[in-house]
Amino acid sequence: MRSKRSAGYSAAAKLFHWVTALAVLTAIPVALAMVRVGQGPLQNDLYDLHRSLGVLILILMAARLLWRIYRPAPPLVPGLPDWQVVAARISHWTLYAVLLAMPVLGWAGTSAFGAPIMVFGLFEWPAMLDKDEQLAGVLLGLHRWLGFALAGLLALHVAAALHHHFIRGDETLRRMLPGYRSG
Secondary structure: OOOOOOOOOOHHHHHHHHHHHHHHHHHHHHHHHHOOOOOOHHHHHHHHHHHHHHHHHHHHHHHHHHHHHHOOOOOOOOOOOHHHHHHHHHHHHHHHHHHHHHHHHHHHHHHHHOOOEEEOOOEEEOOOOOOOHHHHHHHHHHHHHHHHHHHHHHHHHHHHHHHHHHHHOOOOOHHHOOOOOOO
């Protein structure tokens, strides 16, 4: 007899999750590379790609939050200790906040720096602020430090998913994977 499966995420929630994950996991190494290569066309291309990914992440996160309001996440798997329930809720909402704040800070900082934001070479994203290089330095510094916080949160998120899958043996990870069906 098959055991009852935990409620899974909707196809839309999975799509938002995995496309956002791909964009973020691409944006991070691009960010590290763009500040380490010498000035020139390659650096410009890396900055353009990073900014484009930031716009994509901002749009995805806005859509993801609207979707989450329309269709809340399924309940956590049963049997979790109270501290894990609290930790899961705090870490998920913190991830959402950081994934919204990062592109907004990047957008604001880039605008204040006076650089255009070309989105995948298709169109220019509007500037948020007038040019102010001192403000740009502050905003982009915050963007950079929040990037380190994001990397830590992502490591925690992945570690928790792997803990649930391999140590606890529950369906926390599986229900976010394509093909998972609630039962």
